Amino acid sequence: MKFIHTSDWHIGRQFHNVSLLDDQRHVLEQIVGYIQSESVDALVIAGDIYDRSVPPAKAVELLDQFITRICSEMNTPVILIPGNHDGAERLRFGSRQLRSAGLHILGDLKRVTEPVLITAGETTVAFYGIPYNDPETVRNLFSADVTSYDDAHSYLVDEITTVMRNDLANVLISHCFLEGAQESESERPLSIGGADRVSYKPCVNFDYVALGHLHSPQYKGEEFIRYSGSILKYSFSEEKHNKGVTLVEVNDQSVTSRHLPLQPLRDMRIIEGELQTILEQGKVDPNNDDYLLVRLTDRHAILDPMGKLRAVYPNVLHLEKPGMLATGEQKMNKENLQRGELEMFRDFFVQITGQPVSEEQDAAIQGVINELNKQETQV
Known part of the structure; x- marks a missing residue:
């Protein structure tokens, strides 16, 4: 039986x-x-x-x-x-x-x-x-x-x-x-x-x-x-x-x-790596409809990572960014703070336009940051 x-x-x-x-x-x-x-x-x-x-x-x-x-x-x-x-x-x-x-x-x-x-x-x-x-x-x-x-x-x-x-x-x-x-x-x-x-x-x-x-x-x-x-x-x-x-x-x-x-209609997987690598992988992944947890290892700020991922992996259900949580000694003096603001803007600009900041644009945003810091000092 x-x-x-x-x-x-x-x-x-x-x-x-x-x-x-x-x-x-x-x-x-x-x-x-x-x-x-x-x-x-x-x-x-x-x-x-x-x-x-x-x-x-x-x-x-x-x-x-x-x-x-x-x-x-x-x-x-x-x-x-x-x-x-x-x-x-x-x-x-x-x-x-x-x-x-x-x-x-x-x-x-x-x-x-x-x-x-x-x-x-x-x-x-x-x-x-x-x-x-x-x-x-x-x-x-x-x-x-x-x-x-x-x-x-x-x-x-x-x-x-x-x-x-x-x-x-x-x-x-x-x-x-x-x-x-x-x-x-x-x-x-x-x-x-x-x-x-x-x-x-x-x-x-x-x-x-x-x-x-x-x-x-x-x-x-x-x-x-x-x-x-x-x-x-x-x-x-x-x-x-x-x-x-x-x-x-x-x-x-x-x-x-x-x-x-039993073979699932959609598998449940964990993918780990940098955003750009995962996006390229998703374009050729035959199982891109699977349910995914994505762990991004990027250490810089990313604009709308879930939206970008779902363009190639429509069933990304959970997103983790352990790379953004890396800790280390941070020197919070004025010079490092200014440099951090500029770097963040550069990342933001690339995410929006897909192009790096030109020399003229870089100089302009640096001037704005300097002016804002000067006004903050005078207050």
């Missing part, structure tokens, strides 16, 4: 006030393609389907289109859990009725011990889902003595392991932060000060653990305890991530997994 493990779609997300809906649609189409080409028997989504608990209408429409194609047109069951970005109550609306259509929304903590059974050939897999939760919720629902995220997660995992059958392959789906795993800037903290971390050790009795929340593909503790990672880069800290989904194959005696890459 084969299933795809994915998570952290964050449908409806904006990045630097730019909608990523078209980018998300582009990679979701690739997931559809993998379901077809790999003859996948189920799709597992480990939380953060939406980017916020009340998603925009277009985000809901996109998810509806995608789920309809997978469940109704391709007859492939979908199993999903809410993440910390999702509104669990809203997401699981109609979940009992939707089961018959092949959409299994495991959003009720009180039903974590009830698996979804999927059979392909002679293999049956039991999928258990633990939606995002916090210690207070678990304590109140189960009258359990839990005070931390780790306590709560361990309690729920133990509840499942006491009822799961040994004659079936057992898969756990959870949205949590495993201790020691690699995080990214785009993930919303579950709590303050690292209290949200949980141990992987209670999960070792499962045949596969499909995790969500962290955006980098990785495993922790055991190779079968995996984060698939997000489907797109959602921060520049993820520039080097290889985004994709995880294809899991369950046989009678083994469980194997492999990474299936």
